[in-house]
Amino acid sequence: MKKYNHKAIEKKWQKHWEENRIFSAKDFSDKPKYYCLIEFPYPSGDGLHVGHPRSYTALDIIARKKRMEGYNVLYPIGFDAFGLPTENYAIKKKIHPKIITERNIATFTRQLKELGFSFDWERMVITADPSYYKWTQWIFLKLFEKGLAYKDNIPINWCLSCKIGLANEEVVNGRCERCGGPVEKRNKEQWMLKITAYAQRLIDDLNGVEYLDKIMKQQINWIGRSDGADIKFSIQGGKEALKVFTTRPDTLFGATYMVLAPEHALVEKITTKEHKEAVSQYVEAAKKKSDLERSEISREKTGVFTGAYALNPANGKPIPIWVADYVLISYGTGAIMAVPGHDQRDWDFARTFNLPVVEVIQGGDISREAYEGEGILINSGFLNGKNVEEAIAAMSNWLKEKELGGPAVKYKLRDWVFSRQRYWGEPIPIVICRSCGFVPVPEKDLPVLLPDVERYEPSDAGESPLAAIKDWVKTPCPKCGGPAERETDTMPNWAGSSWYFLRYTDPHNDKAFADSDKLKYWMPIDLYNGGMEHTTLHLLYSRFWNKFLYDCGFVPFSEPYARRTAHGMILGEGGEKMSKSRGNVVNPDDVIERYGADVFRCYEMFIGPFDQTANWDTKGIEGIHRFLLRVWRLIVDERSGGLNDKMAEGVPEKGLLRNLHQTIKIVGEHINQMRFNTAISQMMILVNELYKKDRIPVEIVKVFVLLLSPFAPHIAEELWEKLGEKESVLRQPWPLCHMEYLAAETMTIVVQINGKVRANIDCSVDISREDLIKMVLEQERVKKYTEGKKIHKIVIVPKKLVSIVVS
RNA sequence: GCCGGGGUGGCGGAAUUGGUAGACGCAAGGGACUUAAAAUCCCUCGGAGGCGUGCCUCUGUGCGGGUUCGAGUCCCGCCCCCGGCACCA
Numbered sequence: 001m002k003k004y005n006h007k008a009i010e011k012k013w014q015k016h017w018e019e020n021r022i023f024s025a026k027d028f029s030d031k032p033k034y035y036c037l038i039e040f041p042y043p044s045g046d047g048l049h050v051g052h053p054r055s056y057t058a059l060d061i062i063a064r065k066k067r068m069e070g071y072n073v074l075y076p077i078g079f080d081a082f083g084l085p086t087e088n089y090a091i092k093k094k095i096h097p098k099i100i101t102e103r104n105i106a107t108f109t110r111q112l113k114e115l116g117f118s119f120d121w122e123r124m125v126i127t128a129d130p131s132y133y134k135w136t137q138w139i140f141l142k143l144f145e146k147g148l149a150y151k152d153n154i155p156i157n158w159c160l161s162c163k164i165g166l167a168n169e170e171v172v173n174g175r176c177e178r179c180g181g182p183v184e185k186r187n188k189e190q191w192m193l194k195i196t197a198y199a200q201r202l203i204d205d206l207n208g209v210e211y212l213d214k215i216m217k218q219q220i221n222w223i224g225r226s227d228g229a230d231i232k233f234s235i236q237g238g239k240e241a242l243k244v245f246t247t248r249p250d251t252l253f254g255a256t257y258m259v260l261a262p263e264h265a266l267v268e269k270i271t272t273k274e275h276k277e278a279v280s281q282y283v284e285a286a287k288k289k290s291d292l293e294r295s296e297i298s299r300e301k302t303g304v305f306t307g308a309y310a311l312n313p314a315n316g317k318p319i320p321i322w323v324a325d326y327v328l329i330s331y332g333t334g335a336i337m338a339v340p341g342h343d344q345r346d347w348d349f350a351r352t353f354n355l356p357v358v359e360v361i362q363g364g365d366i367s368r369e370a371y372e373g374e375g376i377l378i379n380s381g382f383l384n385g386k387n388v389e390e391a392i393a394a395m396s397n398w399l400k401e402k403e404l405g406g407p408a409v410k411y412k413l414r415d416w417v418f419s420r421q422r423y424w425g426e427p428i429p430i431v432i433c434r435s436c437g438f439v440p441v442p443e444k445d446l447p448v449l450l451p452d453v454e455r456y457e458p459s460d461a462g463e464s465p466l467a468a469i470k471d472w473v474k475t476p477c478p479k480c481g482g483p484a485e486r487e488t489d490t491m492p493n494w495a496g497s498s499w500y501f502l503r504y505t506d507p508h509n510d511k512a513f514a515d516s517d518k519l520k521y522w523m524p525i526d527l528y529n530g531g532m533e534h535t536t537l538h539l540l541y542s543r544f545w546n547k548f549l550y551d552c553g554f555v556p557f558s559e560p561y562a563r564r565t566a567h568g569m570i571l572g573e574g575g576e577k578m579s580k581s582r583g584n585v586v587n588p589d590d591v592i593e594r595y596g597a598d599v600f601r602c603y604e605m606f607i608g609p610f611d612q613t614a615n616w617d618t619k620g621i622e623g624i625h626r627f628l629l630r631v632w633r634l635i636v637d638e639r640s641g642g643l644n645d646k647m648a649e650g651v652p653e654k655g656l657l658r659n660l661h662q663t664i665k666i667v668g669e670h671i672n673q674m675r676f677n678t679a680i681s682q683m684m685i686l687v688n689e690l691y692k693k694d695r696i697p698v699e700i701v702k703v704f705v706l707l708l709s710p711f712a713p714h715i716a717e718e719l720w721e722k723l724g725e726k727e728s729v730l731r732q733p734w735p736l737c738h739m740e741y742l743a744a745e746t747m748t749i750v751v752q753i754n755g756k757v758r759a760n761i762d763c764s765v766d767i768s769r770e771d772l773i774k775m776v777l778e779q780e781r782v783k784k785y786t787e788g789k790k791i792h793k794i795v796i797v798p799k800k801l802v803s804i805v806v807s
Numbered sequence: 808g809c810c811g812g813g814g815u816g817g818c819g820g821a822a823u824u825g826g827u828a829g830a831c832g833c834a835a836g837g838g839a840c841u842u843a844a845a846a847u848c849c850c851u852c853g854g855a856g857g858c859g860u861g862c863c864u865c866u867g868u869g870c871g872g873g874u875u876c877g878a879g880u881c882c883c884g885c886c887c888c889c890g891g892c893a894c895c896a
Contacts, residue, residue: 173893214811218891221810226895246896259896301894324894331895338896344808345894412895532890606832608819612812613889620819623832626847633847678821681831688831691848750827755877757827795876801826803876 002641004632006596010714023118029072035522039530040078043104048111048588051570055529057601060117064710068734076504078125079105083493087424091456097424115597123507127496134447135513137429141440148194156417158186163458168414169537193416195544199223210563215535222536224412229396230405233310236318245332250391252314253380254360255337258321262286263329272307279304286325301349313404332410344370421464423456425490433477433484464488498545520556528561568612575615586616598712599625605676635719652697659689660700661741667707703735750801753785776802
């Protein structure tokens with residue numbers, strides 16, 4: 001081969017790797033293990049997006065380097081194959097989603113293989129495969145067994161266009177995370193997973209793992225712990241107690257009214273006759289509002305009086321109970337004590353309805369706005385004179401003593417709505433029996449297979465298409481044998497991905513979801529990279545499932561991921577999201593066709609800092625293309641196809657060795673730090689340097705090829721072979737930096753005079769301070785600024801600079 | 808509003824235990840090769856000014872202050888952009 005022919009080279013080496021099973025991970029090796037993981041793709045009909053290879057290449061580079069460093073590397077791949085887009089496409093084209101999924105997986109597989117990723121394809125998992133979802137169902141049953149999966153009738157977020165219920169995490173700004181359509185509240189019987197039982201541990205255990213700081217903070221914020229107190233209010237003339245949660249029990253003396261969420265169970269019970277009409281109208285109106293509407297008109301406070309009064313336990317005063325939709329049913333107890341003097345929302349409400357405002361903390365002007373800051377308590381009985389912190393503690397204790405409540409913790413995290421009313425998902429393995437209730441499908445009968453259906457269309461009524469298959473729905477109760485029905489809802493697409501990383505350790509096991517020794521060997525995952533958009537979805541869900549399985553004794557570590565990083569998105573050329581409608585989509589197939597996988601990979605790494613958003617640049621990829629062409633010509637004579645005439649054996653000159661070892665150091669470090677763009681820059685510097693030489697030492701070039709190999713593995717293998725080597729670059733040890741080559745004999749010292757750079761001088765590295773000062777002061781350039789002036793001070797920074805202060 | 812992350816040439820971006828700002832790449836301009844073009848190779852490339860045409864001076868990292876011999880980097884006060892959350896009591 002004479003000229004660089006990416007097509008031939010890439011095909012050749014991909015075949016070589018596959019035939020030699022060079023990337024199959026070995027269970028139980030003597031080598032240290034390294035498990036690195038990318039988020040497996042959802043095989044959409046559009047094929048691979050140029051964003052996918054950014055993450056895959058980055059971890060491929062790390063995986064390849066780790067192999068060369070002597071690790072037993074597991075870098076697996078699979079497909080998150082259940083989900084709505086496939087189902088919607090199936091409905092439109094009248095093709096079975098299974099067929100579409102197979103087709104899409106075939107396309108993705110071809111594309112991923114063409115990019116030369118070092119995935120262990122033998123461990124591929126597909127979540128829609130019965131041999132896989134059998135275990136997803138099995139885990140669900142374990143959750144059910146432990147009371148962490150339960151069915152409840154609660155108002156949930158209903159996406160009008162997807163026609164499914166959404167988890168709290170799937171609602172973004174009142175809209176559906178997937179389709180962007182409006183979301184409304186609907187009361188529906190739903191399967192729920194009790195992720196809230198793990199709220200505290202999901203926060204605490206972040207201490208033991210290395211996550212990007214922003215990921216950790218985002219998760220903590222999402223779980224949203226708040227510390228405060230529960231307080232029981234009695235209702236005047238009633239037996240019922242009204243419980244509220246507050247983070248400010250210190251302000252209890254300032255509570256001048258109460259508010260219930262419209263959905264609160266007590267609303268109906270306590271409303272007096274005269275107010276029934278107005279209250280029920282208000283409650284009905286609130287029900288009809290979507291989340292979006294509720295938050296959009298957020299500023300204007302609305303509400304109605306129930307006619308009932310609660311007694312403030314601090315001072316025994318009766319205070320009116322109102323209903324207002326600024327109080328949410330889903331947080332705390334769905335009811336609040338309102339302290340208008342010290343909470344802006346309550347202040348706004350009190351102002352609107354002329355309710356009294358009492359000052360209990362000094363420091364603000366409550367006639368103008370609520371004062372939420374620090375201060376000394378007043379008008380507050382036994383709390384008077386205390387500061388906020390002291391008063392919170394004193395009040396909490398007082399409440400506990402009087403059995404009126406006491407310290408309490410609440411979380412923003414909600415339980416996970418786990419039912420979807422659609423076809424293409426894992427059937428929930430539960431049978432509903434009139435006499436036995438919810439009965440789990442026995443383990444031996446798993447998996448509950450998805451039946452074939454004629455029509456996949458979901459209904460507006462929120463029934464799964466499975467409900468229409470009467471034969472399938474009707475089934476004897478596993479417990480009593482009587483007539484019963486199957487659950488027809490399916491699992492959300494986050495189910496399969498909540499444990500796939502465990503399956504990779506033992507993907508073909510049909511006795512267990514994974515062998516415990518294999519789990520012990522491979523887990524935890526050493527590095528998991530993915531998108532920021534999954535921080536409060538998949539990442540949180542999978543941590544929850546792993547913790548649950550840990551508690552059951554099925555997995556060896558409570559946290560699945562030792563380290564979590566995130567990559568930035570790749571946008572279109574104009575800085576906008578790539579989309580068909582904008583016409584700015586870059587197809588990976590075209591890039592591979594024109595430039596090849598190596599150029600593609602290197603470009604994605606060079607495009608910008610890995611964790612930041614980057615815009616695709618057609619011109620930019622040309623630069624990388626030129627770089628690899630330059631690398632080729634550095635080594636290969638294009639006329640003969642042999643080695644470049646300049647290639648020579650023998651000891652390289654010191655300057656080159658220094659540059660090489662600098663490159664070894666930087667490339668190695670920057671790969672570890674995921675600063676791939678600067679790693680490539682450094683390799684360019686070395687190549688530029690080599691181009692200036694008349695004699696190119698083979699020794700240098702060989703090491704360079706090894707450094708390049710994780711980035712551009714195909715061209716590296718080819719050049720390695722041309723350099724006369726027989727074994728794959730993957731079998732070579734990763735080059736080591738020898739510090740002795742880094743040291744130079746001379747160094748450049750910068751001379752600053754009054755803070756300005758005035759000269760550079762070259763001197764020996766072991767020059768003494770005295771000689772250095774003498775040498776500096778003798779410089780013409782220095783004399784020019786020091787002559788006739790008084791030298792006040794000379795600062796010397798070893799090996800860097802001399803700073804002279806004159807007047 | 809709250810929590811993150813940022814603002815550096817025409818562009819993507821380098822440089823953080825404070826020490827020559829602009830590495831590397833793109834674009835642009837000039838030159839070499841060629842009948843010509845492409846490709847390739849070499850040179851120039853933040854701005855302003857000066858002459859002895861090779862250098863010199865001033866200025867410059869969102870804005871305003873400060874610390875320091877020295878600030879893109881540290882401190883104080885602002886402005887703007889991006890991401891996440893948002894009536895969470």
